[in-house]
Amino acid sequence: MSLNKTYHPETLSLRAGTETTEFGENSEAIFLNSSFKFKNSAQAAARFGGTEPGNIYSRFTNPTVTMFQNKLAALEGAEQCVATSSGMSAILACVMGLCNAGDHVVASRSVFGTTVQLFGNILKRWGLEVTFVSLTNPSEWQAAITPKTKLFFVETPSNPLTEVCDIKVLAGIAHEANAYLVVDNCFCTPAIQKPLDLGADIIIHSATKYIDGQGRCLGGAVLGSKTLMEPVYGFLRTAGVTMSAFNAWVFLKGLETLHIRMEAHSRKAFELATWLETQPQVARVYYPGLASHPQYALASQQQVSGGGIVSFEVKPKSNQTKQEAAWELIDATELISITANLGDAKSTITHPATTTHSRITAEARLEVGISDNLIRIAVGLEHVDDLKADLRF
Numbered sequence: 277m278s279l280n281k282t283y284h285p286e287t288l289s290l291r292a293g294t295e296t297t298e299f300g301e302n303s304e305a306i307f308l309n310s311s312f313k314f315k316n317s318a319q320a321a322a323r324f325g326g327t328e329p330g331n332i333y334s335r336f337t338n339p340t341v342t343m344f345q346n347k348l349a350a351l352e353g354a355e356q357c358v359a360t361s362s363g364m365s366a367i368l369a370c371v372m373g374l375c376n377a378g379d380h381v382v383a384s385r386s387v388f389g390t391t392v393q394l395f396g397n398i399l400k401r402w403g404l405e406v407t408f409v410s411l412t413n414p415s416e417w418q419a420a421i422t423p424k425t426k427l428f429f430v431e432t433p434s435n436p437l438t439e440v441c442d443i444k445v446l447a448g449i450a451h452e453a454n455a456y457l458v459v460d461n462c463f464c465t466p467a468i469q470k471p472l473d474l475g476a477d478i479i480i481h482s483a484t485k486y487i488d489g490q491g492r493c494l495g496g497a498v499l500g501s502k503t504l505m506e507p508v509y510g511f512l513r514t515a516g517v518t519m520s521a522f523n524a525w526v527f528l529k530g531l532e533t534l535h536i537r538m539e540a541h542s543r544k545a546f547e548l549a550t551w552l553e554t555q556p557q558v559a560r561v562y563y564p565g566l567a568s569h570p571q572y573a574l575a576s577q578q579q580v581s582g583g584g585i586v587s588f589e590v591k592p593k594s595n596q597t598k599q600e601a602a603w604e605l606i607d608a609t610e611l612i613s614i615t616a617n618l619g620d621a622k623s624t625i626t627h628p629a630t631t632t633h634s635r636i637t638a639e640a641r642l643e644v645g646i647s648d649n650l651i652r653i654a655v656g657l658e659h660v661d662d663l664k665a666d667l668r669f
Protein backbone atom coordinates (compact mmCIF):
# COMPACT_ATOMS: atom_id res chain seq x y z
CA MET A 277 0.00 0.00 0.00
CA SER A 278 1.38 3.39 -0.89
CA LEU A 279 0.43 5.82 1.85
CA ASN A 280 -0.29 9.27 0.51
CA LYS A 281 -0.73 10.84 3.95
CA THR A 282 1.97 11.57 6.47
CA TYR A 283 1.40 9.02 9.19
CA HIS A 284 3.33 8.70 12.43
CA PRO A 285 6.23 6.21 12.48
CA GLU A 286 4.31 3.67 14.59
CA THR A 287 1.53 3.69 12.00
CA LEU A 288 4.00 3.32 9.13
CA SER A 289 5.47 0.28 10.93
CA LEU A 290 2.09 -1.40 10.65
CA ARG A 291 0.72 -0.06 7.41
CA ALA A 292 3.48 1.07 5.03
CA GLY A 293 4.57 -1.25 2.25
CA THR A 294 1.80 -3.79 2.75
CA GLU A 295 0.08 -5.18 -0.37
CA THR A 296 -2.98 -7.41 -0.37
CA THR A 297 -3.64 -10.14 -2.94
CA GLU A 298 -7.05 -11.06 -4.42
CA PHE A 299 -7.66 -13.22 -1.31
CA GLY A 300 -7.82 -10.18 0.99
CA GLU A 301 -5.38 -11.44 3.64
CA ASN A 302 -4.84 -8.96 6.50
CA SER A 303 -1.32 -10.18 7.32
CA GLU A 304 1.21 -10.18 4.47
CA ALA A 305 1.44 -13.32 2.34
CA ILE A 306 4.68 -15.31 2.00
CA PHE A 307 5.62 -15.91 -1.64
CA LEU A 308 8.02 -18.85 -1.44
CA ASN A 309 8.07 -19.42 -5.22
CA SER A 310 11.27 -18.92 -7.18
CA SER A 311 9.89 -17.71 -10.53
CA PHE A 312 6.91 -15.78 -11.93
CA LYS A 313 4.82 -16.58 -15.01
CA PHE A 314 4.29 -14.24 -17.95
CA LYS A 315 1.08 -13.94 -19.98
CA ASN A 316 3.05 -14.34 -23.21
CA SER A 317 6.49 -13.93 -24.77
CA ALA A 318 6.01 -10.22 -25.31
CA GLN A 319 5.39 -9.71 -21.60
CA ALA A 320 8.44 -11.81 -20.73
CA ALA A 321 10.53 -9.67 -23.08
CA ALA A 322 9.14 -6.46 -21.59
CA ARG A 323 9.86 -7.60 -18.03
CA PHE A 324 13.41 -8.62 -18.91
CA GLY A 325 13.91 -5.44 -20.90
CA GLY A 326 12.76 -3.35 -17.95
CA THR A 327 10.00 -1.60 -19.91
CA GLU A 328 7.29 -3.29 -17.82
CA PRO A 329 7.63 -3.46 -14.03
CA GLY A 330 6.97 -6.79 -12.35
CA ASN A 331 8.55 -9.86 -10.91
CA ILE A 332 10.72 -12.26 -12.91
CA TYR A 333 12.65 -14.42 -10.50
CA SER A 334 13.03 -14.28 -6.70
CA ARG A 335 16.77 -13.72 -6.83
CA PHE A 336 15.87 -10.29 -8.31
CA THR A 337 12.59 -9.35 -6.65
CA ASN A 338 9.89 -11.13 -4.67
CA PRO A 339 6.58 -9.65 -3.44
CA THR A 340 7.17 -10.47 0.24
CA VAL A 341 10.70 -9.08 0.11
CA THR A 342 9.40 -5.98 -1.70
CA MET A 343 6.86 -5.37 1.07
CA PHE A 344 9.67 -5.57 3.65
CA GLN A 345 11.84 -3.19 1.60
CA ASN A 346 9.04 -0.65 1.23
CA LYS A 347 8.14 -0.76 4.91
CA LEU A 348 11.74 -0.27 6.08
CA ALA A 349 12.29 2.48 3.47
CA ALA A 350 9.21 4.32 4.80
CA LEU A 351 10.54 4.05 8.37
CA GLU A 352 14.05 5.28 7.49
CA GLY A 353 12.73 7.98 5.13
CA ALA A 354 14.74 6.44 2.26
CA GLU A 355 13.80 6.44 -1.42
CA GLN A 356 14.84 2.84 -1.80
CA CYS A 357 15.76 -0.24 0.20
CA VAL A 358 17.65 -3.30 -1.03
CA ALA A 359 17.08 -6.32 1.24
CA THR A 360 19.94 -8.80 1.60
CA SER A 361 20.58 -12.26 3.06
CA SER A 362 22.39 -10.89 6.16
CA GLY A 363 23.82 -7.71 7.63
CA MET A 364 27.27 -8.64 6.32
CA SER A 365 25.96 -9.13 2.78
CA ALA A 366 24.32 -5.71 3.05
CA ILE A 367 27.76 -4.18 3.70
CA LEU A 368 29.29 -6.29 0.90
CA ALA A 369 26.55 -5.28 -1.59
CA CYS A 370 26.97 -1.63 -0.65
CA VAL A 371 30.73 -1.69 -1.29
CA MET A 372 30.55 -3.90 -4.40
CA GLY A 373 27.83 -1.68 -5.85
CA LEU A 374 29.51 1.65 -5.17
CA CYS A 375 33.29 1.08 -5.14
CA ASN A 376 35.90 -0.02 -7.66
CA ALA A 377 39.33 -1.52 -7.10
CA GLY A 378 41.66 1.26 -5.96
CA ASP A 379 38.90 3.20 -4.22
CA HIS A 380 39.39 4.17 -0.61
CA VAL A 381 37.13 3.76 2.42
CA VAL A 382 37.53 5.49 5.78
CA ALA A 383 35.97 3.34 8.49
CA SER A 384 35.56 3.68 12.21
CA ARG A 385 37.88 1.46 14.20
CA SER A 386 34.92 0.68 16.48
CA VAL A 387 32.77 -1.31 14.07
CA PHE A 388 31.41 -4.85 14.31
CA GLY A 389 34.35 -7.31 14.33
CA THR A 390 33.31 -9.07 11.12
CA THR A 391 33.01 -5.69 9.37
CA VAL A 392 36.65 -5.03 10.28
CA GLN A 393 37.56 -8.41 8.73
CA LEU A 394 35.53 -7.70 5.58
CA PHE A 395 37.13 -4.29 4.97
CA GLY A 396 40.61 -4.89 6.34
CA ASN A 397 41.13 -8.40 5.03
CA ILE A 398 38.81 -9.61 2.26
CA LEU A 399 37.99 -6.41 0.37
CA LYS A 400 41.61 -5.31 0.71
CA ARG A 401 42.61 -8.40 -1.31
CA TRP A 402 40.39 -7.08 -4.12
CA GLY A 403 42.09 -3.71 -4.21
CA LEU A 404 39.98 -1.64 -1.84
CA GLU A 405 42.07 0.67 0.33
CA VAL A 406 40.86 1.10 3.90
CA THR A 407 41.90 3.45 6.70
CA PHE A 408 40.55 2.87 10.20
CA VAL A 409 40.13 5.96 12.39
CA SER A 410 38.62 6.97 15.72
CA LEU A 411 34.81 7.10 15.65
CA THR A 412 34.67 10.20 17.81
CA ASN A 413 37.51 12.31 16.38
CA PRO A 414 36.39 14.14 13.19
CA SER A 415 39.89 15.49 12.51
CA GLU A 416 41.12 11.90 11.97
CA TRP A 417 38.42 11.44 9.30
CA GLN A 418 39.44 14.68 7.64
CA ALA A 419 43.11 13.68 7.67
CA ALA A 420 42.42 10.22 6.22
CA ILE A 421 40.78 11.52 3.04
CA THR A 422 42.55 10.78 -0.28
CA PRO A 423 41.47 11.69 -3.84
CA LYS A 424 40.09 8.11 -4.08
CA THR A 425 37.95 8.23 -0.92
CA LYS A 426 34.47 6.98 -1.78
CA LEU A 427 32.85 6.00 1.52
CA PHE A 428 32.89 6.86 5.21
CA PHE A 429 31.63 3.94 7.31
CA VAL A 430 30.38 4.19 10.92
CA GLU A 431 28.30 2.50 13.56
CA THR A 432 26.80 4.75 16.19
CA PRO A 433 26.48 3.90 19.02
CA SER A 434 29.43 1.56 18.66
CA ASN A 435 29.70 -2.02 19.83
CA PRO A 436 30.36 -2.71 22.68
CA LEU A 437 31.41 0.65 24.20
CA THR A 438 28.39 2.64 22.93
CA GLU A 439 30.52 5.55 21.70
CA VAL A 440 28.49 8.06 19.70
CA CYS A 441 29.67 10.07 16.69
CA ASP A 442 28.16 13.27 15.33
CA ILE A 443 26.47 12.10 12.11
CA LYS A 444 25.93 15.69 10.85
CA VAL A 445 29.61 16.58 11.28
CA LEU A 446 30.90 13.42 9.57
CA ALA A 447 28.38 13.83 6.72
CA GLY A 448 29.70 17.37 6.18
CA ILE A 449 33.32 16.16 6.00
CA ALA A 450 32.38 13.28 3.67
CA HIS A 451 30.40 15.51 1.31
CA GLU A 452 33.17 18.06 1.03
CA ALA A 453 35.39 15.21 -0.19
CA ASN A 454 32.67 13.94 -2.59
CA ALA A 455 32.33 10.80 -0.48
CA TYR A 456 29.20 9.17 0.95
CA LEU A 457 28.54 8.60 4.64
CA VAL A 458 27.33 5.08 5.41
CA VAL A 459 25.76 4.49 8.84
CA ASP A 460 25.18 0.99 10.20
CA ASN A 461 21.96 1.76 12.12
CA CYS A 462 21.64 -1.71 13.63
CA PHE A 463 21.86 -0.64 17.31
CA CYS A 464 19.23 2.09 17.08
CA THR A 465 16.85 1.19 14.24
CA PRO A 466 14.73 4.03 12.79
CA ALA A 467 12.66 3.97 15.99
CA ILE A 468 15.58 5.66 17.79
CA GLN A 469 17.77 7.30 15.14
CA LYS A 470 17.21 8.47 11.54
CA PRO A 471 20.67 8.90 9.95
CA LEU A 472 19.37 10.14 6.56
CA ASP A 473 17.64 13.07 8.29
CA LEU A 474 21.02 13.97 9.82
CA GLY A 475 22.81 14.03 6.45
CA ALA A 476 23.98 10.41 6.01
CA ASP A 477 23.66 8.99 2.48
CA ILE A 478 23.34 5.27 3.07
CA ILE A 479 22.02 3.11 5.90
CA ILE A 480 23.01 -0.48 6.60
CA HIS A 481 20.93 -2.84 8.70
CA SER A 482 21.49 -6.24 10.16
CA ALA A 483 17.78 -7.15 10.29
CA THR A 484 18.91 -10.16 12.29
CA LYS A 485 18.97 -7.97 15.40
CA TYR A 486 16.20 -5.58 16.48
CA ILE A 487 14.22 -5.65 13.21
CA ASP A 488 13.49 -9.33 13.82
CA GLY A 489 13.59 -8.76 17.56
CA GLN A 490 13.22 -12.38 18.56
CA GLY A 491 16.40 -14.03 17.30
CA ARG A 492 14.74 -16.06 14.55
CA CYS A 493 16.55 -15.43 11.29
CA LEU A 494 19.27 -13.64 9.34
CA GLY A 495 18.78 -10.70 7.02
CA GLY A 496 20.02 -7.25 6.14
CA ALA A 497 19.27 -4.13 4.17
CA VAL A 498 20.93 -1.21 2.38
CA LEU A 499 18.95 2.03 2.07
CA GLY A 500 19.47 5.32 0.27
CA SER A 501 18.54 7.31 -2.81
CA LYS A 502 17.34 5.56 -5.98
CA THR A 503 20.56 6.59 -7.72
CA LEU A 504 22.82 5.08 -5.06
CA MET A 505 20.74 1.93 -4.66
CA GLU A 506 20.67 1.09 -8.38
CA PRO A 507 24.21 -0.34 -8.52
CA VAL A 508 23.72 -1.98 -5.09
CA TYR A 509 20.62 -3.76 -6.42
CA GLY A 510 22.53 -4.58 -9.62
CA PHE A 511 25.17 -6.40 -7.55
CA LEU A 512 22.54 -8.22 -5.49
CA ARG A 513 20.50 -9.58 -8.40
CA THR A 514 23.67 -10.86 -10.08
CA ALA A 515 25.56 -12.16 -7.05
CA GLY A 516 22.45 -13.55 -5.34
CA VAL A 517 22.87 -12.26 -1.79
CA THR A 518 19.09 -12.04 -1.74
CA MET A 519 16.84 -12.10 1.34
CA SER A 520 14.58 -15.16 1.52
CA ALA A 521 10.83 -14.50 1.31
CA PHE A 522 10.25 -16.37 4.54
CA ASN A 523 12.78 -14.22 6.38
CA ALA A 524 11.25 -11.07 4.85
CA TRP A 525 7.90 -12.14 6.28
CA VAL A 526 9.42 -12.64 9.76
CA PHE A 527 10.98 -9.16 9.53
CA LEU A 528 7.66 -7.65 8.39
CA LYS A 529 6.10 -9.02 11.58
CA GLY A 530 9.07 -7.74 13.60
CA LEU A 531 8.75 -4.22 12.19
CA GLU A 532 5.09 -4.04 13.25
CA THR A 533 6.16 -3.95 16.91
CA LEU A 534 9.47 -2.11 16.44
CA HIS A 535 8.54 1.10 18.24
CA ILE A 536 7.05 -0.43 21.37
CA ARG A 537 9.91 -2.92 21.57
CA MET A 538 12.66 -0.29 21.19
CA GLU A 539 10.97 1.91 23.76
CA ALA A 540 10.87 -1.02 26.20
CA HIS A 541 14.47 -2.12 25.45
CA SER A 542 15.65 1.45 26.10
CA ARG A 543 13.63 1.90 29.29
CA LYS A 544 14.87 -1.39 30.76
CA ALA A 545 18.48 -0.78 29.64
CA PHE A 546 18.43 2.67 31.25
CA GLU A 547 17.12 1.21 34.50
CA LEU A 548 19.75 -1.54 34.50
CA ALA A 549 22.57 0.89 33.62
CA THR A 550 21.50 3.28 36.40
CA TRP A 551 21.50 0.40 38.88
CA LEU A 552 24.89 -0.91 37.65
CA GLU A 553 26.41 2.52 38.33
CA THR A 554 25.52 2.12 42.01
CA GLN A 555 27.11 -1.34 42.36
CA PRO A 556 30.41 -1.32 44.28
CA GLN A 557 31.74 -4.19 42.12
CA VAL A 558 31.23 -2.18 38.90
CA ALA A 559 34.15 0.03 37.83
CA ARG A 560 32.47 1.76 34.88
CA VAL A 561 29.21 1.68 32.92
CA TYR A 562 28.87 2.53 29.21
CA TYR A 563 25.38 3.61 28.15
CA PRO A 564 24.48 6.65 25.98
CA GLY A 565 21.40 7.41 28.11
CA LEU A 566 23.46 8.01 31.27
CA ALA A 567 24.57 11.54 32.14
CA SER A 568 28.04 10.06 32.85
CA HIS A 569 28.42 9.02 29.17
CA PRO A 570 31.07 11.20 27.44
CA GLN A 571 28.73 11.99 24.52
CA TYR A 572 25.52 12.17 26.55
CA ALA A 573 24.51 15.57 25.11
CA LEU A 574 25.12 14.48 21.53
CA ALA A 575 23.32 11.16 22.04
CA SER A 576 20.33 12.99 23.54
CA GLN A 577 20.07 15.17 20.41
CA GLN A 578 20.72 12.48 17.86
CA GLN A 579 18.76 9.61 19.42
CA VAL A 580 15.24 9.33 20.81
CA SER A 581 16.61 7.12 23.62
CA GLY A 582 19.72 5.22 24.67
CA GLY A 583 18.87 1.88 23.06
CA GLY A 584 19.15 -1.60 24.53
CA ILE A 585 22.92 -2.19 24.82
CA VAL A 586 24.70 -1.67 28.15
CA SER A 587 28.37 -2.48 28.77
CA PHE A 588 30.26 -2.35 32.03
CA GLU A 589 33.57 -3.27 33.64
CA VAL A 590 33.49 -5.54 36.66
CA LYS A 591 36.16 -5.05 39.36
CA PRO A 592 38.31 -8.15 39.85
CA LYS A 593 38.47 -9.56 43.38
CA SER A 594 41.95 -9.58 44.96
CA ASN A 595 42.87 -13.07 43.68
CA GLN A 596 41.40 -12.65 40.20
CA THR A 597 42.51 -11.50 36.76
CA LYS A 598 40.18 -9.18 34.87
CA GLN A 599 39.03 -12.00 32.60
CA GLU A 600 38.33 -14.32 35.56
CA ALA A 601 36.17 -11.65 37.15
CA ALA A 602 34.15 -11.18 33.95
CA TRP A 603 33.77 -14.91 33.30
CA GLU A 604 32.72 -15.56 36.90
CA LEU A 605 29.88 -13.06 36.69
CA ILE A 606 28.79 -14.29 33.25
CA ASP A 607 28.95 -17.97 34.21
CA ALA A 608 26.90 -17.37 37.37
CA THR A 609 23.89 -16.14 35.36
CA GLU A 610 20.91 -18.47 35.22
CA LEU A 611 18.44 -16.37 33.25
CA ILE A 612 20.40 -14.22 30.81
CA SER A 613 21.59 -16.15 27.72
CA ILE A 614 25.33 -16.41 27.17
CA THR A 615 25.42 -15.64 23.46
CA ALA A 616 26.98 -13.05 21.19
CA ASN A 617 23.69 -12.11 19.53
CA LEU A 618 21.85 -8.90 20.36
CA GLY A 619 18.46 -7.40 19.64
CA ASP A 620 16.60 -10.43 20.97
CA ALA A 621 13.62 -10.19 23.33
CA LYS A 622 15.67 -12.49 25.58
CA SER A 623 18.54 -10.64 27.30
CA THR A 624 22.01 -11.77 26.24
CA ILE A 625 25.40 -11.43 27.92
CA THR A 626 28.78 -11.43 26.18
CA HIS A 627 32.48 -11.18 27.02
CA PRO A 628 33.70 -9.14 24.00
CA ALA A 629 37.45 -9.71 24.56
CA THR A 630 37.20 -13.50 24.15
CA THR A 631 34.27 -13.67 21.67
CA THR A 632 33.19 -10.90 19.28
CA HIS A 633 36.53 -9.10 19.49
CA SER A 634 38.87 -12.08 20.02
CA ARG A 635 40.13 -11.99 16.44
CA ILE A 636 41.73 -8.58 16.87
CA THR A 637 45.02 -8.37 18.77
CA ALA A 638 45.17 -7.58 22.49
CA GLU A 639 46.89 -4.26 21.71
CA ALA A 640 44.21 -3.31 19.19
CA ARG A 641 41.53 -4.19 21.76
CA LEU A 642 43.16 -1.97 24.35
CA GLU A 643 43.49 0.82 21.80
CA VAL A 644 39.70 0.80 21.29
CA GLY A 645 39.11 0.40 25.04
CA ILE A 646 37.84 -3.17 25.20
CA SER A 647 39.37 -4.47 28.41
CA ASP A 648 39.32 -8.04 29.70
CA ASN A 649 36.79 -7.15 32.42
CA LEU A 650 34.29 -5.63 30.00
CA ILE A 651 30.86 -7.29 29.79
CA ARG A 652 28.11 -6.43 27.31
CA ILE A 653 24.43 -6.98 27.99
CA ALA A 654 21.84 -6.64 25.24
CA VAL A 655 18.89 -5.91 27.49
CA GLY A 656 15.80 -7.86 26.46
CA LEU A 657 12.21 -7.56 27.57
CA GLU A 658 12.29 -9.50 30.88
CA HIS A 659 11.43 -7.70 34.14
CA VAL A 660 14.49 -5.63 35.11
CA ASP A 661 14.42 -6.90 38.71
CA ASP A 662 14.98 -10.43 37.40
CA LEU A 663 17.96 -9.23 35.34
CA LYS A 664 19.46 -7.46 38.36
CA ALA A 665 19.02 -10.59 40.50
CA ASP A 666 20.81 -12.62 37.80
CA LEU A 667 23.98 -10.51 38.14
CA ARG A 668 25.61 -11.97 41.24
CA PHE A 669 28.51 -9.64 42.09
Ligand SMILES: *Cc1c(COP(=O)(O)O)cnc(C)c1O
Binds near residue numbers: 364496
Ligand atom coordinates in the same frame (compact mmCIF):
# COMPACT_ATOMS: atom_id res chain seq x y z
C1 LIG B 1 25.35 -8.33 13.66
C2 LIG B 1 25.83 -7.09 13.05
C3 LIG B 1 26.20 -7.04 11.71
C4 LIG B 1 26.20 -8.27 10.82
O1 LIG B 1 24.91 -8.74 10.62
P1 LIG B 1 24.58 -10.28 10.28
O2 LIG B 1 23.11 -10.23 10.05
O3 LIG B 1 25.01 -11.11 11.42
O4 LIG B 1 25.34 -10.60 9.03
C5 LIG B 1 26.62 -5.83 11.19
N1 LIG B 1 26.67 -4.73 11.95
C6 LIG B 1 26.31 -4.74 13.24
C7 LIG B 1 26.39 -3.49 14.05
C8 LIG B 1 25.89 -5.91 13.85
O5 LIG B 1 25.56 -5.93 15.15
